[in-house]
Amino acid sequence: MAGCQTAVSNIIMSIVVLLTLLFITPLFKYTPNAILAAIIIAAVLGLIDYEAALLIWKIDKFDFIACMGAFFGVVFISVEIGLLIAVSKT
Numbered sequence: 001m002a003g004c005q006t007a008v009s010n011i012i013m014s015i016v017v018l019l020t021l022l023f024i025t026p027l028f029k030y031t032p033n034a035i036l037a038a039i040i041i042a043a044v045l046g047l048i049d050y051e052a053a054l055l056i057w058k059i060d061k062f063d064f065i066a067c068m069g070a071f072f073g074v075v076f077i078s079v080e081i082g083l084l085i086a087v088s089k090t
Helices: 007-023 025-030 033-045 050-059 061-076 079-089
Strands: none
Touching: 007 025, 050 061, 061 079
16 A cells, blocks of 8 residues: 555545556456466465464354355355355354
8 A cells, every 4th residue: 555545545546446457457368367366366365364263263163164164165166155155054
């Protein structure tokens, strides 16, 4: 983040993102899918909170099973199935 705190900075940032999407996104057409997948996986690995999963394991085993069911459902099947697994287990 740039450290900006005003509403004008949000407007400028949204314009920059819009221009980036308009003009740079077509270049991804030539990028192999394996490379795009590797970029996404590398970005998502930082979002996984292992400590929270261990805390859920220590507090309630049933919630941990629901958490892992949702995680594996989303990763290996689809978001809808992962959410369905989580909701059905709770």
